[in-house]
Amino acid sequence: MRITKITGIHISIPLSVPYKLSRVYGTVTDAHAVVVRVETDSGLVGYGEADPHPPFTADTVPGTLEAIRDHLAPSLLGADACEINRLEGEMDACLDGHLMAKGTLDMALFDLTGKSHGIPVHALLGGKMRDEILLSFPLGSSTAADDMQIIEERRKSGFRSFMAKMGRNPVNAEIERVAGLSDRYANEIHLVADANQGWTRDEGEAFVKGARGSILELVEQPVAADDVEGLKRIREKSSIAISADESVVTEEDALRLACMEAVDVFSVKASKNGGLTKARRIVAIADAAGLQYRMNSMLEFGITQAALLQLGAVSKALIPSGHAYMSTLRMADDFTDFRGRLGDGYARITDTPGLGVTVHEEKLSQYALESFVVQ
Template identity: 70%
Template sequence: MRVTKIEAVSVSIPLAVPYKLSRVYGTITDATAVVVAVTTDTGLTGYGEADPMPPFTADTVSGTMQALRATLAPALIGADPREHKKNEETMDACRDGCLMAKGALDMALFDLAGKAYGLPVHALLGGRKRDEILLSFPLGSGTAADDAEVIEARRALGFRSFMAKMGRNPIADEIRRVHELTDRYAGVVQIVADANQGWTAEESLAFVGGIEGTLLSLLEQPVKADDFAGLRRIREASPIPISADESAVSAEDALRLACLAAVDVLSIKASKNGGITKSLRIIAIAEAARMQCRMNSMLEFGVTQAALLHLGAVTGQIIPSGHAYMSTLRMSDDFTDFRANLRDGYAHVSNRPGLGVTVDAEKLARYALERLSV
């Protein structure tokens, strides 16, 4: 089986509700992705997705399209989609970085391999160790009253785990928010916090000093991505586990975080981390270092979410609170049927061949911005 054609299309779809993040990211109204379709001489097509979101990611939509057109897609013409490590080497030899473009191609090649073997991707990754994964739902930056509105609406739909975005309001307000949520929801729902690089180490230390005994069970990325020493200081002072997200992009990042004992948890995103092959390497480092993984997402659509679901199915230790398989629920529309996996507050692992999602070509055409074909 050989790759004969690679097409890519950038798409932009409005969010169902605008998303308030930290001081660094502001408020987001639309999600933009690059969808790749890789076709082979057997007639099979596999799909991948890149989710560039500057400044969260170094990659941009135009840079991803350019990398696909100029080097990465031409380099894979003639490749066997089942040779994942070899294909990863081919792409890495073309250019450094571009994890989003490489990740989209890697997902598409896994989708093809699974379809060719007639097996779900998790079976190609050593077999699943769980059938479903608890969902979390995000709470935008705001007050406990804002949170309660979302929590009540989502609890009615089966959600019992939430991720509160922080990092743009004063620390004292965030501590008060956590205590108010504890008074109302302790023992009822789980809540983790994500500051998305919004705090200094000192602000973070003040925060973790004020939330002991509350329902909060994890704090993600309080400080800037490159502040590994700050993460370690916060971890040493914190009554709850600390997670690295923006700090944990490459396997080298994961290894450094592990060696420094800087965090307890690595946040895994199939798109951020450069696809399935590269995410597996980070997951292996987490496992060797006795760290847990939090299966996490960008603002992304069903192809990336499906890749993450297969990774979550095979990862050794995942945190006991919810994981980010709700991204498509936050969009006004999706070009896949991934939402069918979400039931009763869980993401259910698919046994369909490949990534297990169907891509709707008509919707891709409707939301298309720019196309390329190699």
């Protein structure tokens, strides 16, 4: 099954409600993605998605488009789409970095390989360990009273796990917020927090001390991505699990965090980590180190989410407090049918071949800002 044509499309779709993140990321109103369509001489088509959100990682939309158009796509033309491991090496050899650009093509190769064998990607990866994964719903940077409104509304549709965005308001206000939610929801919901690099080491330490004994099960990325020593210091003072997200982009990052015993959990993302091939190695490093992982997302559409669902299906040490497969629910629209997988607070794993998601081409055209073809 030879690759004959690769199309890259930059799309943008507004969020249903603006999303208040940390001091580092501000408030986001629109989500951008780069979608690739990989065509083959068999007639089968595979899809991948990249989700650059600077300064989350070094990836940008223009950089991702250029990396695919000028470097990665030409290196894949004529190759057998099923030789994913070999093609990963070729992509790494022709261009340093650019994990999201490589990730979108890696997803498309898995999609094609699964489709060509008539099996889901989780079967290619050794078979699923579960049929559904608990969803965690995000709470923007806010107060306990505002959170409760969203929690009450979402509980009606089955959500029982929530992720509070922090790192924007004073730490004392966040401790009060967690205390308010603990008083109201003890033993009723799972709660995790994500500070998105918003705190200093001292603020992070003050937070985990103040939140001790609360219902909070995990604190993600309290300090800057490159402050691994800070993560370790906060972890040593915390009774709550500490997770790395922005700090774990590459496999080398994962090894360093594991060797330094800096965190308890890795936040794994199909686009951030460079596709399924590379994300799977990060999961393997966590397994070897006895760490757990949270299957997580950025502002993503259905292809990246479907790829991550395949990885969640086959990975053993998922944290019990919920995973981020609800990104498409926060968009005004999606160009896939992924949200049909979500219901009663769970993401369902199916046996549909490939990544298991249908892409609506007319919606890709509707939301396209620019595109290119390499053939």
